Amino acid sequence: MTAEAVAKLPPLREVIAAHGLRASKALGQNFLLDEQLLDRIAAIPGDLSGKTVFEVGPGPGGLTRALLRAGARVVAVERDERCLPALAELSAAFPGMLEVVSDDAMAVDAHALAGDGAHIVANLPYNVGTALTVGWLSADWMPWWASLTLMFQQEVAERIVAPSGDGHYGRLAVLAQWRAKARIAMKVHRSAFTPPPKVMSAVVHIEPVEAPEDVAFRTLEKLTAAAFGQRRKMLRQSLKGLPGALEALEVAGIDPQRRAETVSVAEFVAVARIMGTPATDRPKS
Ligand SMILES: C[S@@+](CC[C@H](N)C(=O)[O-])C[C@H]1O[C@@H](n2cnc3c(N)ncnc32)[C@H](O)[C@@H]1O
Numbered sequence: 001m002t003a004e005a006v007a008k009l010p011p012l013r014e015v016i017a018a019h020g021l022r023a024s025k026a027l028g029q030n031f032l033l034d035e036q037l038l039d040r041i042a043a044i045p046g047d048l049s050g051k052t053v054f055e056v057g058p059g060p061g062g063l064t065r066a067l068l069r070a071g072a073r074v075v076a077v078e079r080d081e082r083c084l085p086a087l088a089e090l091s092a093a094f095p096g097m098l099e100v101v102s103d104d105a106m107a108v109d110a111h112a113l114a115g116d117g118a119h120i121v122a123n124l125p126y127n128v129g130t131a132l133t134v135g136w137l138s139a140d141w142m143p144w145w146a147s148l149t150l151m152f153q154q155e156v157a158e159r160i161v162a163p164s165g166d167g168h169y170g171r172l173a174v175l176a177q178w179r180a181k182a183r184i185a186m187k188v189h190r191s192a193f194t195p196p197p198k199v200m201s202a203v204v205h206i207e208p209v210e211a212p213e214d215v216a217f218r219t220l221e222k223l224t225a226a227a228f229g230q231r232r233k234m235l236r237q238s239l240k241g242l243p244g245a246l247e248a249l250e251v252a253g254i255d256p257q258r259r260a261e262t263v264s265v266a267e268f269v270a271v272a273r274i275m276g277t278p279a280t281d282r283p284k285s
Pocket residue numbers: 027028029030031032033056057058059060061062063064077078079080083103104105106123124125126128
């Protein structure tokens with residue numbers, strides 16, 4: 001990326017005004033316009049030069065231009081067609097580096113679009129952020145993506161990184177942490193957004209690690225759904241309806257009088273390993 005091309009880009013506020021991009025609440029549009037802040041977010045995954053980034057919801061393209069400045073090739077999926085002309089201008093300023101897909105991120109195959117080893121970076125629309133993240137966390141492991149760098153409402157970010165015993169600890173924490181490292185990389189004040197949302201935000205960075213052996217994602221998912229579905233109840237009660245769970249607790253030496261929020265990620269993994277893969281999920285021979 002040449003300094004010349006960077007200089008050619010108009011300020012984001014002008015881009016928004018020129019294209020009449022009035023923020024839509026229904027589409028979760030809270031734009032980031034501070035280019036220094038955007039550069040700091042784009043730096044979280046590490047050196048992106050020569051790497052591919054999959055971005056959800058580029059909007060007027062603030063984070064997108066920071067990623068391009070960092071040397072990444074960007075594949076960006078945007079649902080709001082009003083943003084396409086602004087993104088086309090950005091594409092022209094960075095020839096061959098930005099591919100914009102006009103679609104719903106919930107409906108596209110991110111892996112097919114971005115390819116193996118892509119980093120996922122996004123200031124996510126609040127209404128689909130958790131669903132997309134759970135989808136990426138459920139990939140076959142090691143996953144196709146190299147890392148996730150995602151902006152959430154701070155409360156959701158805390159639910160992803162929380163340790164057991166913390167009030168935010170739950171299903172999302174276990175699904176994020178059992179085979180990945182998750183941390184809050186940056187807190188972002190609500191006033192940084194246009195328009196400002198009601199709550200604070202935070203960027204979570206997630207890097208995959210080797211999955212523990214012999215543990216089925218589906219089993220862990222069912223186990224945590226049951227355990228945290230009634231988080232105030234003892235495990236003896238909340239896991240009653242899940243075949244094999246109470247027996248597995250006993251084998252793992254976990255007191256059934258405990259509540260889900262006291263059970264560590266490693267303990268959930270141990271119980272899921274003992275439960276094994278549900279018969280319905282086993283490959284047919
Ligand atoms: C929080 S804004 C972020 C905009 C921009 N990346 C920024 O940081 O300023 C969320 C963006 O996601 C887009 N969006 C909302 N739902 C979407 C979906 N299902 N698929 C793709 N994009 C979506 C919105 O139109 C909006 O541009």
